[in-house]
Amino acid sequence: MKTAGIIGAGIAGIATAVHLARKGYAVHVFEQSPTHGGKMGVAKLGNYRFDLGPSLFTMPQFVFELLDEELADSFKIKRLDSLCHYFYDHRESPFVAKSDTKDFIKEAALYFNENPKKIDAFMSHAKTVYDITAPVFLENSLHKLSTYTSKAGRKGIANLWRINMFNSMNQALENQFESKDLIQLFNRYATYNGSNPYKAPATLNVIPHLEFFYGAYLPEKGMRDIADIIYQQALKLGVIFHFNTPISGAEIDSNQNIKTLVSQDQTRYPIDLCIANVDVKIWYKNILKSPVPKRIAQAENSSSALIFYWGVKQKFPSLDVHNILFSNDYPEEFDAIFNRRTLQKDPTVYINITSKHISSDAPDYGENWFVMINAAHDNGQYTTEYIEQVKKRVIDKINRVLNVNLESIIEVEDVLTPLSIASRTGSDKGSLYGSSSNNRMSAFFRQANFSSEHKNLYFCGGSVHPGGGIPLCLLGAGILNKIIPDANR
Numbered sequence: 001m002k003t004a005g006i007i008g009a010g011i012a013g014i015a016t017a018v019h020l021a022r023k024g025y026a027v028h029v030f031e032q033s034p035t036h037g038g039k040m041g042v043a044k045l046g047n048y049r050f051d052l053g054p055s056l057f058t059m060p061q062f063v064f065e066l067l068d069e070e071l072a073d074s075f076k077i078k079r080l081d082s083l084c085h086y087f088y089d090h091r092e093s094p095f096v097a098k099s100d101t102k103d104f105i106k107e108a109a110l111y112f113n114e115n116p117k118k119i120d121a122f123m124s125h126a127k128t129v130y131d132i133t134a135p136v137f138l139e140n141s142l143h144k145l146s147t148y149t150s151k152a153g154r155k156g157i158a159n160l161w162r163i164n165m166f167n168s169m170n171q172a173l174e175n176q177f178e179s180k181d182l183i184q185l186f187n188r189y190a191t192y193n194g195s196n197p198y199k200a201p202a203t204l205n206v207i208p209h210l211e212f213f214y215g216a217y218l219p220e221k222g223m224r225d226i227a228d229i230i231y232q233q234a235l236k237l238g239v240i241f242h243f244n245t246p247i248s249g250a251e252i253d254s255n256q257n258i259k260t261l262v263s264q265d266q267t268r269y270p271i272d273l274c275i276a277n278v279d280v281k282i283w284y285k286n287i288l289k290s291p292v293p294k295r296i297a298q299a300e301n302s303s304s305a306l307i308f309y310w311g312v313k314q315k316f317p318s319l320d321v322h323n324i325l326f327s328n329d330y331p332e333e334f335d336a337i338f339n340r341r342t343l344q345k346d347p348t349v350y351i352n353i354t355s356k357h358i359s360s361d362a363p364d365y366g367e368n369w370f371v372m373i374n375a376a377h378d379n380g381q382y383t384t385e386y387i388e389q390v391k392k393r394v395i396d397k398i399n400r401v402l403n404v405n406l407e408s409i410i411e412v413e414d415v416l417t418p419l420s421i422a423s424r425t426g427s428d429k430g431s432l433y434g435s436s437s438n439n440r441m442s443a444f445f446r447q448a449n450f451s452s453e454h455k456n457l458y459f460c461g462g463s464v465h466p467g468g469g470i471p472l473c474l475l476g477a478g479i480l481n482k483i484i485p486d487a488n489r
């Protein structure tokens with residue numbers, strides 16, 4: 001039986017394990033930490049449960065596609081009626097973004113004093129862009145000729161002129177809308193893959209389509225259940241997980257195939273097929289020990305984040321599962337994150353509260369607050385004093401907008417910084433999504449899903465094509481399913 005070795009039990013690594021087991025490989029997953037899921041961690045602090053990483057779940061079909069009937073039946077998710085509560089300092093009440101597109105358009109037109117037809121046209125255009133780009137940029141390898149010669153690929157290429165690669169997201173939005181607040185709302189979607197809306201191509205204005213068309217969901221047991229259920233599927237198919245097993249080297253045979261993975265304790269694992277789910281820069285630097293290819297080394301990292309996990313002893317009826325307290329100066333915020341790599345003056349604060357739907361996530365008198373700001377990737381700036389300064393700014397903002405004394409109601413606390421994201425999940429400089437999409441050529445600069453140097457080496461995960469976030473990581477695993485031959489061939 002041919003053996004596939006996967007380095008990393010992140011969501012893309014586990015999903016790839018499922019595909020390869022079904023293709024007849026004996027699959028071994030090597031994971032440096034004691035558990036699966038990578039960035040999709042979970043923690044219990046006192047009586048509060050927290051998902052440590054992702055909080056927004058779209059395109060659940062990519063999870064269900066991996067599961068057998070029994071597991072699919074047991075994976076329960078809830079579609080959220082409202083996507084997010086948006087708070088603006090200068091407005092009295094928040095904007096509640098309904099998940100139903102028609103309701104959203106109607107209510108956004110009233111709240112932002114915009115022409116509903118323009119919002120409708122924007123959403124329809126996002127759908128068009130998705131239909132054009134998905135077969136070329138998301139569902140197939142960008143680096144295989146067959147992607148461009150297939151019927152869907154040819155159609156995509158013929159229509160590429162429609163996807164507006166030359167304006168930034170913000171420019172396209174300013175051309176479309178009058179309301180600065182609505183433009184800010186749509187600009188925020190750049191952060192879904194760690195990018196800067198003032199630089200990222202307007203093609204990324206496709207992202208709202210994914211949320212509105214496919215919906216936003218919350219698994220009934222929390223976000224961690226996404227990693228858990230795919231992990232269970234992998235176990236059911238006989239995949240073997242080696243936890244606490246950091247891989248620190250790879251041996252190459254005379255045919256340039258990766259023939260052995262070497263763990264930190266010098267155990268050698270012979271393999272026929274190698275899949276790197278670790279951050280691609282880490283793969284080259286720490287495991288293959290070869291120079292990072294220039295185009296990958298030079299790509300700008302995506303943003304990182306600072307997250308405070310706060311169990312709060314109060315209930316907040318004005319808040320929902322997803323809440324945004326917008327910055328008063330959005331251009332300054334992105335300039336601070338991507339150019340100056342420092343703390344923004346007035347950070348946009350995101351508050352995620354799963355206990356709004358999962359009552360066991362917090363005691364009945366409180367809520368589990370996951371409070372996140374987007375932050376520059378690690379550049380040596382994250383000292384204890386810096387984190388304290390961030391915390392103060394975040395608390396001041398929440399106190400001001402929600403009219404509360406937050407410090408007096410925090411019962412339990414933990415913090416995740418770019419440094420801890422890097423050390424716990426092996427991501428380069430703590431970036432959440434590998435490289436950013438700030439350059440219109442970013443998609444082409446990402447690592448392909450296969451290696452042209454080592455025939456049996458493949459890549460999956462947030463730092464390679466098609467990019468980061470749960471849906472794209474699962475699409476990446478799906479691309480490997482298409483390009484890796486069955487074990488018996």
Ligand SMILES: Cc1cc2nc3c(=O)[nH]c(=O)nc-3n(C[C@H](O)[C@H](O)[C@H](O)COP(=O)(O)OP(=O)(O)OC[C@H]3O[C@@H](n4cnc5c(N)ncnc54)[C@H](O)[C@@H]3O)c2cc1C
Nearest residue numbers: 008010011012032038039054055056247426461462469470
């Ligand atoms: C705070 C935060 C919020 C986010 N929010 C969202 C969101 O709302 N929605 C969304 O869709 N996405 C979100 N993301 C992004 C999403 O979590 C990631 O894109 C996705 O989980 C990455 O999965 P991956 O398969 O690339 O692997 P990762 O999760 O990066 O895992 C890689 C694994 O490799 C292991 N590893 C590293 N080096 C080695 C080695 N040498 N040997 C063995 N194992 C090794 C690591 O321990 C890790 O388990 C968020 C991420 C974070 C951190």
